[in-house]
Amino acid sequence: MKVFKKGLLFLIGFVLLIVTALWYYTVSLQPQYSGEISIENTIEDVTIHYDTIGVPHINAQNQKDAYVALGYVHAQDRLWQMELIRRIAAGRLSEMFGKELIATDKLFSGLGIEERSAITIQNSDTNAASYKMAMAYLDGINQYIENGKTPLEFTLLGLEKEKYALKDIYNVFGYMAFSFAVAHKTDPLLNEIKEKLGTAYLNELTATEHQNLTLIKNEKNPEITAAFSKAMHHLMDVLPISPFIGSNSWVLGADKTKNGKVIFANDPHIGYSQPSVWYQAHIKTPDYEMYGFHLALIPFPLLGHNKEYAYGITMLENDDIDFYVEENNPINENEYRFKEEYFAYSFVEKHLKVKGEKDSIYTIKVSKHGPLMNGIIEPLATKKPIAMQWIYTKLENQILDVAYTMSHAKSLSAFKEGASRLHAPGLNMMYGDAKNNIAWLASGKLYTHERPLYTKTFLEGASGKDEIAEYLDFEENPQAINPKSNYVYSANNQPDSIRKMRYPGYYLSEDRAKRIVDLVAPKNDWTVPEVAEMLLDVTSPSAPEVIEDLLKMLEVSLLSPSEKTAVYYLENWKGNFDKKEVAPVVYNRWIYEFQKNTFADEMGKGFYQFVNTPLVEKVLPVQAKRQKSVWWDNILTKDKVETKQEIVRNSFKKAFVFLENQLGANVADWKWERVISVEHKHPLGESAILRKYFNVGPFVTSGGDQVINNQIYNIDSTGYYKVSAGPSARRIVDFSDVDNSLAIIPTGQSGRVFSPHYKDQAQKYLNGEFVPMKLNQAAILKSKNTLVLKAKK
Known part of the structure; x- marks a missing residue:
């Protein structure tokens, strides 16, 4: 009996030891939300108050210190996400996940993003504020890599941490630009229909681009100063990071709201993933304040607001990719014809490291139009050389300055000047401010060709007749500033005419746009609760x-x-996609x-x-x-x-x-609820053993495709609708009560699986609830968790 008791006590002690060890291990992997951490390269201490959903409110004495702190706290919550997204454009996913990702790596490494990033960095103005703040942000990330806790994903994959550089930021911008584009999924299919079925079949499809349009109206008024198809689908589908898809936004002018001040609403549609795509952070210094939503590795928020103005984005859907059929020299396949001359292709050799395999080595041919897709995407429907010309890699890249200016503007004019410098991707910049200005700006470098063309099928590379003739001045871009309607909006739909033509693009159906106009136009006493209800609308007009x-x-x-x-x-x-319908x-x-x-x-x-x-x-x-x-x-x-x-x-x-x-x-x-579901997937959640720990969901949800609460899914033979994308952040900024503006993201702030903020917003998001975006300093100082980054003297 004594032996049995001793054995039982030993077993209990052993179990308690294991439980304690596991508990300690999970605690050790959580981000540090309170206490003190010594940090280098800051002038003063930086105090960070974490609110109830894990948003860091960064208080610093200068902006450089603030951006070092932002990099540090962003990395401690999202280092794994940063690692994934920096590897995409560089073609380095197969290093982590093996040979299944080689095809995707070949595509992205062949687009020329890295080469364009190198040129941009070489030409950088190192005295520019955008450059200095970006480097401070990278310094914060790298200090975390050096001294912080290693995320569990690195350990499970046997992955070594690597420090980050400016090229990684630009590579993320390049990935974003490509994932916003649609041409690579649509043009090869339409070209194949044209070649194999004929123009009658093609024309019936393309004629629909000019029917059932709810147009975004152009109207500029003064500022109120008051002082390849299947392969492409597959390659994009296997990406372990969120693709950018669509979005809604509307900004209600003072005369449309009950309180007589602007109300701003925005919900970018992005692929669901875990962690969620946006990281929220609030920076406050004596000369700057911004509550922003950041992409991984991007120091300046693409969505943001303060007490003076709010801004956000939707996809413009303009056509900024053209495919050209090149004509090889019949006696030398390493040359191609342009007009009456033959030119040599340039060659770029790529080495892809593959986990558990030999390196994959391949060579890209590049013409004056861009890299040949042959050999990058296999198989193509044609043996002809097909080059991809992309505005992102063709023109000077000022996108870091654009993001900086958006988040540091002092007026609508300054914001517009920043928007004018964007070349790609095409974005609708949405704006509202405390002075009752509202604006929609179609940003991106638009252009015309030398002759009228249908650019969604392949163009002639050899003749020289299908070249870009002119880039438009930004003032010719579609835009509306303080229109008579007293509201602006965007739902990725067709803008009104410029130069007596509707600018070509891949604009989405009118459903969401029509519903927004139908709801907004007749009402002139909007309140925040009503705008919140509208963001959750699930009715299709078509x-x-x-x-x-x-x-x-x-x-x-x-x-x-x-x-x-x-x-x-x-x-x-x-037309309502409610659960019980x-x-x-x-x-x-x-x-x-x-x-x-x-x-x-x-x-x-x-x-x-x-x-x-x-x-x-x-x-x-x-x-x-x-x-x-x-x-x-x-x-x-x-x-x-x-x-x-x-x-x-x-x-x-x-x-x-x-x-x-x-x-x-x-x-x-x-019932609809029996066939629709959503799961926020983590790359490691593909393993059945790890799925329940890393993935969030699955959940039953409401909403449908191309309703305001846009739940994007494939319609296929299965009869089940697994939502893959939707509102990545719902935001409402009310300038009559800006301190109590509202937001919600699909899962949580942190990408660390043991953090209390890994999925603490998930149920609220499903329920249509919101949480406050705190700007009031008195409320922020009441936060339970305070982390101080101590400057090393």
Whole structure:
């Protein structure tokens, strides 16, 4: 008995020892939110108050000290995220994850981002404030690497920490610019349709770009001073970091609000991931203050506000990538023709380190237009040399100065001057201030070609007739300043005409834009709670119209009772994607079958890329109205010509049978919440063992594709809608009560899995709640956690 008791006590002690060791280990991996840390290269101590959601409020005596502190605290919460994102443009993901990422590394390392970063750094003005503050921020990150706790992900992957340099910041900007672009996913597909099916098929798709438009109106008034398709899809899909996708923003002028001051709203749409894409930080010095949302490795926030102004971004969706078909010299494939001469390709050799494998070595050919995609993306649909010309790598890069100026502007004029220097990616800069100025500025270097062109198919490289003729002056860019409507907005939709033309781009369908205008325009007494409710709106204005057009083709009297029930739900639907609604389930499956039966016979495997491009969302409402179309006939049935009615009827029947098998015989039980879910994925969460620790979710959510609360998912054969992207931050700044402005992000501030702020906002986000963005110094000083970075004397 004594032996048994001793053995039991030993076992209990051993278990307690293991539990204590695990507890200590998890505590040791948490960021330090209080106490003191010695830090170098600061003049004075920096005091950081962490609020209840882990946002650092940095109080410093000068901006340089503040940016050293920002780099340090940003790294201690997000070093793993920084490491991921800095590796993308450099083609270094396969070092971490193995040969599965070689293709993605080849693509990004071949785009010329690193080469452009090197040129930009070589030409940098080292006396510029933007340069000095960026270097201070990097110093803070590198001090954390030297002295701080190593994130668990580094340990699990056996990854050594490396210090950061200015090129890493520029490489992140390059990745951001490319992920904002759409041409690489759309142009190869459209070109293939043109070449293989002919212009009749192409024209029906592209004609939709000029229909069902809610245009952002241009209007400039004075400032108020008061004093390749499938491969590209796959390569982007496997990225272990968030791609940039879309966004909403609207700024309500003083005459549109109950309190007579500007209300600013913004929710950029970005791929969901863990950690969330934005890191919040509030900096306050005697001469500067900004509450900002930062990307990993970017010192200056792309979203921000203080007591004087607020700003944010959405994607402009302009076309800043052109693909050129080059013509090789028939006797020397290392030369290409341009006009009447042959020029030598330049060659760039790349070495990719691959975890557990030999290095992957490849060579990129580069013409005057840019790198050849052949060999970078395999396989291409053509053997012709295809060069990619991208404005980001073609023109001078001032993007660091742009970000600095946005976050340090003293007036709308100064903010606009900063916006004018952006070359790529194209962004809608949204602005509102305490003086009641509001503005929308389409920023990015726009250009015209030497002749009228449809630039979403491949251009001629050899003739010299398809070259850029002129870059537009920024004053010609679409923009609205203090318009008579008393509001500005952007939902990635088509801007109004410039130079008597609508500037070409990959603008999204009008759904979100139309809904914003429908809600904002008639009302002149907006309050913050009402704006918050609008950010959560889940109603599509176009879905009921599509249903109405499709239902005209159904002979409802011939349907079964259960099928009639499904029709009843569709007929009475307002287009809202709420959790308990049945109609969204029927609608999504029906349009999937409708699009498949319309386009898949001609497109083949390309259909599965087409059905999840922004273009298809513009095509759908137009195609649903068409009675005559070259796409109706199924080219695989040689003995008959199908009609629209047959396509619609067969699509409905297939959708209904599928849903019966998927969700049961009772149509009333086909609730949206049964098929839609969201999970915020961490790269290590791909392992089944680690998923529950690193991933956040899955959760049932509400919302749909192209509603204001935009939940972006693929429509595919599965019948389940796994949300991959959506509002990456919801923000509301009210200049009648700026100290109590509101925000929410999808999971939490910290990327450290054992931090209390790893996922503490997740449920609030799902519930449509907000948390305050604190600016009031008295409230900030009440924070329970205070960290002091002690300057070494």
